[in-house]
Amino acid sequence: MTVDATYPDPGARAVRDRLVAVRAAMARDGVDALVLRPSPDFRFLGGRGAGFLVVTMDEVAETGDPAPYVPDDARRVGVDPEMRVRELFGLAIEAELVPAATVLEPLRLRKLPGEVDAVSRAARAAEAVLDGAGELAWFGATERAMAARLRALLLETGCEEVLSVRVAAGEHTARPGHLPGGRVINPGDALLVSLCGRWDGYCAEVARVFAVAEPPEDFEAMYSVVLAAHHAALRSVRPGVPADEVAAAVADVIDGSGYGRFAAPCAGRGVGLGHDEGPRLRPGDGTVLAAGMTLCVEPAIYVPDLFGARLADVAACTGEAATVLTTSPHTLRVLDH
Template identity: 25%
Template sequence: MLKENQGLLVIKKENKFYLSNFTGSGGYLLVTSKKKYILIEGKYEKQAQEQCKEFSIVVLRDKNFLECLREICKKNDIEELIFEEDTVVYSLYKELEKLPFKLVESGNLLENQRVIKKYNEIEILKKSCDIAQKAIERALDEFTIDMNEKDLADSIERNAKKLGAEKIDFIIVASGKRGALPHGRPTDKKIELGELVTIDFGSIYKGYHSDITRTYAVGKVSLKLKEIYDIVKEAQQLGVSMIKPEMDTKEIDRVVREYIKNAGYGEYFVHGLGHGVGIEGHEKPFLNEYENNILKAGMVLTIEPGIYIPELGGVRIEDTVLVTNNGYELLTTIPKEFKEIGLC
């Protein structure tokens, strides 16, 4: 990946974790063709010893980061330093410019590498998705009509942690008219009969995210709400069915968007079709109207169309999907058939 005279400076937390397994918020990685270093403050020393087995640990005591970086680069004959242009702040960039080597933008080198998941990453992602969906299912078993959105969200979070989630990434619970908000965070609003409620949930397990959305009917709902549910479900299944190696993500987005448009609701589908899932909850590849990304086996991504009608409500259905050698594998498998909850 690197030439003999190149070094790669890594600052982005997710990329540090990807390369070294380091979960601390501070520190820097320097990767050369000969050796790998982690430069940290003393408070991270023990953590780095436990997590970064393949890295030489440099504790920043008497010298600051830039002095240590200069010395290590000189020792390894580094002439070009590759840096993460989307992460390095301007003040640090100005300091790096003073050092005696050429600065080269990474061009999202590591983000592009992270797109294809290794076997062990896929297994962790499967577990992460399983935790998220089981947490939703258990919370639905506990659901009663007197709950508000925050009550349901708390139940999901509690169950996810019981199932082994390290952290909660996000929880969206939006009911009734609030379902028209694609990112409707849970409120004190009571979840009432005759409404739809959308649950979008992501938890984190061993550093890897999950993402799943389901929309449920609270008792009987209007024919209009049932109609938009059926349209979104068919659109979502259409998108999933197109996943295979060498497929262009822009084409998947186009076909799904066209389906919803032809059903009369194109103006109410207001976001991209999906995104990659991994160490970040939203990462490459992105599925939308603007980006051409060619699917490859090992990618993990979401398909999540939605219809959001102001003053009425909304529907979103989302799965996390693995691209396989011959097609796809669903990592989230809660049934998507129209379901009424809150009934005795």
Template identity: 30%
Template sequence: MTTGTPAPFTAADYKARMDRAAQSAADAGLAGVLVAPGPDLVWLTGYHVTAETERLTLLVLSAGQEPTLVVPTLEAPDAARSAGAAAMTLRDWTDGKDPYEVTAPLLDGAGRFGVSDNAWAMHLLGLQKTLPDSSYVSLTEALPMLRAVKDAAELERLAAAGAAADATYEEIKKVAFAGRKENDIARELSDLLKRFGHSQVDFTVVGSGPNGANPHHEAGERVIERGDMVVLDFGGLKHGYGSDTSRTVHVGEPTAEEREVHDIVRAAQSAACEAVRPGIACQDVDRVARKVITDAGYGEYFIHRTGHGIGVTTHEPPYMIEGEEQELVPGMCFSVEPGIYLPGRFGVRIEDIVTVTPDGGRRLNATARDMAIVD
């Protein structure tokens, strides 16, 4: 498992990201980028808003203009201590003042701006009222690849998160499943992720027996029985970057049909991972996995996309799905997670995080993909 704490990102790192975002916006025909509290703001500046409120906080980026963070005065000291503070100007506003009037001069009165997806509607409406000639488009639509290509430092963090998830899986296989509730296994997964360095656990799916046919089943009170197939899907953040892995285990010996379905999913997952290389479209990864499952007669039971990007959030662009023509480039990281879900019976999913390399792809998860037999 990858050990140690990576070196922190510097003001220079954040400046490079802000400059890239501003230039990408200009290349896309946008007047600039407006970033509200959330993962985009963290990635661009290192600033974690300690208490998100109705008070406007907004990073304004535009090519040829100094990055500026509009921030409530009472939050300004925290913003000034953020890692990227030296690379931007802070413009604070006090209660009783109109934050949109403070922000308006930074937007030059007009233009089309990319806005982070989690911006509050009340803030966009406030800006539109102050700047009636301005318009807005979501960053996912306008700049979907903004965070998609990871640098070496980001890849180091993603590898560490993947290794921690692998260690978690190796440990969970040792515990008793039969006679225990799904919630019990979910709590152990969460505890293990934290033991192996995760600061945040985002999900611990434990789908036993018929519950495994629901890809996003919430672990519940069902008691796991011998003879159950159990889908395990878990992940979160370590060093600020995501893990997400799925394995399907069986309590006791599986039937011939269960082995067959698991083998089909494993073959589909392997084929899709092997297909990863620069220049192919995201949809091609989905097509490869889907063809294996469809040819085996289970196409109607593969009911979700093959994968999603991962970085400072566990789900982000790019998406491995039909219709996504974005080409893969080195540094992209995403899940490859085909599945088969037989309603009322059982499900199977196998998932690794894969990064695109100059000549192919590399898995960031290394645990065995064979069906594990647990007690």
């Protein structure tokens, strides 16, 4: 298997241990082979090149042509969700195709100590860029221009891949998933900024809220609710607690404030080799948190056509509580230029 130094080697022993667990899960689910292209699952099992990784009960092959390595008698084959249609047809097999994530996602929930360290480094790098936001010239700039500036700063930290840079001003802060556009940032605007990238192969997202010159009317009160919900979530993250109980702790705070109908439906998700992993901190996800899980905790309130606020920090589930991997204060910062 070829090795690319772009990503930290998880270690031959770790990969062997993962393969033992993967093959046990494959046997349980009746999956005869996995075919992965470069993706978080690919890297999880030691893939380093630009081709495919094929895992069967007998071998592991990194190759440009996966078809010859899939057993002729395979009945079910797990495929990477990022595979293209032409790649699926290229397998030329009659087996049932199923998502490889059904086998791999549960095994990726808990991280080794070295992986937690890598996530921590990623979170601190993103946080450092946001901590320096006050030194940038925001007045009169567009969302798109500031997003480009932040993207450049993110790359200067050693970020290998920028997954998203969100800058939303004024009424745009009330739009989940808003993409930076041509809106000019003016005094009196609320400002929501989030950064998500990959460092050393691992992902982290951090989001902060600012006010430009002065906060809009009633914004500080709403932001204080988001901050209280954020603290409630972090207090709830610990081994043995179901993910939906963390979501319930957030809902209790936001519902009690009167903003319940404006709350984001999900209060967080797992991060690691991918930027959107399990578990999900939302109603109905009964995944029990365990040591080694790393979570982006991100409660939010979005009041349509007015403003919104979202705080995102990365926390590791360790010992009996959460270890927050980001350290900057959450006081509402007012940008003065």
